[in-house]
Structure formats: structure tokens, C-alpha cells
Amino acid sequence: MPxxxxxxxxxxxxxxxxxxxIGDQWCFLIIRNLLLGMTxxxxxxxxxxxxxxxxxxxxxxxxxxGIIKARVDPRDARGKIYELTPKGEELKxxxxxxxxxxxxxxxxxxxxxxEFFDTKTGDMIGGFAAVSKTGRLLDEGRVAxxxxxxGSAVRDELATMIARRMVK
Amino acid sequence: MPxxxxxxxxxxxxxxxxxxxIGDQWCFLIIRNLLLGMTxxxxxxxxxxxxxxxxxxxxxxxxxxGIIKARVDPRDARGKIYELTPKGEELKxxxxxxxxxxxxxxxxxxxxxxEFFDTKTGDMIGGFAAVSKTGRLLDEGRVAxxxxxxGSAVRDELATMIARRMVK
Numbered sequence: 001m002p003x004x005x006x007x008x009x010x011x012x013x014x015x016x017x018x019x020x021x022i023g024d025q026w027c028f029l030i031i032r033n034l035l036l037g038m039t040x041x042x043x044x045x046x047x048x049x050x051x052x053x054x055x056x057x058x059x060x061x062x063x064x065x066g067i068i069k070a071r072v073d074p075r076d077a078r079g080k081i082y083e084l085t086p087k088g089e090e091l092k093x094x095x096x097x098x099x100x101x102x103x104x105x106x107x108x109x110x111x112x113x114x115e116f117f118d119t120k121t122g123d124m125i126g127g128f129a130a131v132s133k134t135g136r137l138l139d140e141g142r143v144a145x146x147x148x149x150x151g152s153a154v155r156d157e158l159a160t161m162i163a164r165r166m167v168k
Numbered sequence: 169m170p171x172x173x174x175x176x177x178x179x180x181x182x183x184x185x186x187x188x189x190i191g192d193q194w195c196f197l198i199i200r201n202l203l204l205g206m207t208x209x210x211x212x213x214x215x216x217x218x219x220x221x222x223x224x225x226x227x228x229x230x231x232x233x234g235i236i237k238a239r240v241d242p243r244d245a246r247g248k249i250y251e252l253t254p255k256g257e258e259l260k261x262x263x264x265x266x267x268x269x270x271x272x273x274x275x276x277x278x279x280x281x282x283e284f285f286d287t288k289t290g291d292m293i294g295g296f297a298a299v300s301k302t303g304r305l306l307d308e309g310r311v312a313x314x315x316x317x318x319g320s321a322v323r324d325e326l327a328t329m330i331a332r333r334m335v336k
Contacts, residue, residue, distance in 0.1 A: 008193060014281050015263060018270030019196045025176065025187045032183050036313070036323070037330045047329055066273075087273045092308055093296055094265045095183060101262060102186030103318070105234075105255045114182050114323065115316035116298060118306060125311060126301040128261055130284060133294040135305045138286060140260055143293060145204070148283035150271070155204070155282065161215055162205045 013154040021065045022091070026050060026058045028098075031088065034068065035095055039081045067091070097128045181322040189233045190259070194218060194226045196266075199256065202236065203263055207249045235259070265296045 008020040022028060029048055038044060045055055059082060062068045067088035073079035084091075099114045116125035130138045147155045176188040190196060197216055206212060213223055227250060230236045235256035241247035252259075267282045284293035298306045315323040 008197070012276060012281070013200075013267075014270030014272075014274060015200050015267040016197060016270070017274030017276060018266040019193045021270070021274060024192065028187045029176070029184060032181075033326060036326055038326065040333065043329050043333065047326060090269055090273070090308065092311055093298065094262065094269060096298060096311065096313070097261045097265045097296070098186040099181075099183040099313070101258055102182030102184070102189070103316075104182075105258070106182060106185030106189060108180060108185060112316040113180070113318035113320040114313050116311055116313045118300065119310045119312045123300060125306065126299050126303065128265070128296065129299050130261065130264060131294050131297050131299070131305050132286065132291060135294065137299050137303045137305075138293065140258065142287045143260055143264065143284055144287045145264075145267070145282050145284045148271075148280035150281035152281040158201060158204055158206065158215060161211055165208065165211065 011154050013152050016154065018094075021067065023058065023061050023065070026054060027062055030055075030058055030062065031067065031084070031091055032095060034082065034084050034088070035092060039083060040073075041080060041082070044082075062088075093128060100128055179322050181320050184322065186262075189235065191226065191229050191233070194222060195230055198223075198226055198230065199235065199252070199259055200263060202250065202252050202256070203260060207251060208241075209248060209250070212250075230256075261296060268296055 008016045011017070011020070022031070026048070030044060033044060033047060038047065041052075041055065041059070044050065044059075045052060048055070050058075059068065059070070063070060066085055068082050069085050070080045070082050073081050096116055099116075103113050116127075117123060118125060130140065130143045132138055147159070176184045179185070179188070190199070194216070198212060201212060201215060206215065209220075209223065209227070212218065212227075213220060216223070218226075227236065227238070231238060234253055236250050237253050238248045238250050241249050264284055267284075271281050284295075285291060286293060298308065298311045300306055315327070
């Protein structure tokens with residue numbers, strides 16, 4: 001429902017900014033298809049069973065967010081090719097982490113449905129994880145977060161509210 | 169807009185399943201706040217500036233998805249405490265990857281606003297990445313995906329559509 005949704009763009013938090021930039025679930029699926037090599041309006045239209053109006057709106061939104069860019073189709077000057085920008089390409093990790101989680105936890109799970117592999121060696125990828133500054137793999141259970149040097153008013157406010165609850 | 173949204177639950181793809189299970193952007197923010205230690209209805213209500221009706225619906229949705237669970241508040245039998253299940257806790261990596269991306273690419277970026285650290289050693293975490301089967305850190309540019317042994321009709325259909333375009 002474009003226009004009726006609350007905007008999170010004023011939330012000073014990288015996570016909130018990310019979900020504001022990416023948009024809704026249609027946008028997530030369009031990004032998935034782009035990461036897998038799909039480029040054309042008609043293909044998104046057919047594959048996602050999305051209406052042309054909704055699709056056009058989401059492609060505009062992703063373009064405005066700097067996640068995708070359009071160029072003229074070399075095979076048909078009336079057509080467009082959609083591609084991820086470097087900013088959009090970097091959502092690959094988010095795609096991997098969400099796919100890994102969905103394959104493990106969705107009701108349809110029951111096996112690895114998406115394999116990730118190393119395009120240089122062809123080796124299968126073990127998974128997605130947090131890594132130390134020296135490149136060591138870390139146990140997810142040991143990962144926590146705090147407000148960094150760039151500051152986040154949202155995180156500070158959240159921490160204050162939680163701390164207040166703790167001492168009550 | 170509960171009820172009007174298309175459901176992606178029939179899409180046989182871990183990624184689509186994940187975004188279907190998680191829900192909309194409010195759900196993402198509720199999960200973020202839970203990961204940061206928030207547990208109470210009134211706190212989500214105040215911190216997210218979300219209406220009680222929308223909040224109650226999203227908490228029900230996340231409970232039905234098995235991502236959160238509610239228990240009676242030990243300090244007030246009329247109240248509830250919301251907590252992540254192990255399934256919900258495992259979204260930490262998705263949270264990390266989205267936060268890292270948002271901190272880097274959002275219009276408000278300009279510094280590390282969220283730091284991730286190792287709760288055992290206190291060391292700052294380098295980031296989130298794909299790792300090889302032997303625990304080696306991989307360049308994101310080298311990561312690609314294909315349909316795995318559990319199978320995914322969606323991915324196969326997508327691959328077929330893209331391949332058809334290539335040979336045209």
C-alpha cells in the first residue's frame with residue numbers, strides 16, 4: 001500500500017535505515033531475482049505474479065534508493081534492463097543469511113534447498129557468520145551489539161528504556 | 169495492512185519463506201528490539217510509536233511464526249513478557265548483515281553507528297561474511313547460489329527463465 005506505510009527513514013539506526021531503503025517484501029523478492037540474474041520487467045512480472053503497476057512502483061522505489069539502476073536494453077531500444085548497483089550487490093550477504101535461516105526454519109524445510117558456492121574454487125560455502133577482526137569465525141551466540149562511534153540516538157534511547165525496566 | 173498482503177508461503181524458496189515468516193517492516197523492528205533486550209508491550213508501543221492494535225497483531229503474527237513466545241510477567245501476572253525463541257535468536261545474523269549494510273549505505277551513514285562485539289572476549293567483531301566449509305573467510309564477490317539437494321521449484325523456474333533470455 002504505497003503512501004499509507006509509516007516511514008522509518010528518520011530512525012537513526014542502520015538496521016531501520018536498511019529496511020526503509022529496501023522496502024517491502026516485493027522489493028526483497030525483486031532483489032533476490034536480480035541477484036540470481038533476472039533483468040527484465042516482463043520476467044519479474046511473470047515470475048513473481050506481481051501486477052505491472054505494483055512492479056513498476058517497486059522498481060522505481062529501488063531505483064530511488066540507489067539499489068538498482070535501469071539502462072536501455074541493447075536488443076530492444078524500447079525496453080529496459082534492470083541491474084543491481086554496487087550498493088545493491090552488497091545485499092548478497094543479507095540474501096544468504098535470510099535464505100539459510102529460511103531453509104533451516106520454514107515449515108517447508110527439510111534439507112538444503114539453496115546451496116551457496118565459491119565462484120572461484122567451485123567449493124560449497126559453509127554458511128554465513130560473524131567474523132573477528134582477524135578473520136576468525138565466531139559463534140553466533142557470542143555476538144552482541146552496542147552503539148558505535150557514529151552514534152545512534154535510537155539505540156541509546158532503547159538502551160535507556162531497557163535499563164529502566166531492569167532496575168524497577 | 170493485514171489481510172490484503174499477498175502471501176509468499178507457497179513459494180518453495182528459503183528466502184521467500186523467511187520473509188513470509190518474518191512479516192513486514194514492523195516485525196523486523198520488533199525483532200531488532202527483542203534482540204537488543206526489550207521484552208514488554210508498553211515498551212515496544214512507546215519506542216516504536218506503533219499503535220497498540222498494529223503492535224498486538226504483529227506480536228501475534230511473530231508468535232504464530234514461532235519466532236517469539238510470550239510468558240506471564242513474574243512481576244505482574246496481568247502482563248506478558250515477549251522473548252525470542254531459538255528460531256528467532258538465529259535471526260541475529262540477518263540483523264547484523266542488515267545493520268552493517270544500512271550503516272554503510274544509508275543516506276544518514278557516515279560512521280559505524282552500531283558496533284558488534286564478542287561477548288566472550290569483548291573484542292570488536294570485524295563483520296559478517298560468507299565462510300568456507302573449513303572456516304575461511306570468503307570475498308562476497310565470489311559467492312553465488314544454486315538449487316541444493318532439498319530442491320526448490322522456484323529457483324529452477326527462475327533459472328530456466330533466465331537461461332531462455334540468454335540464448336534469445
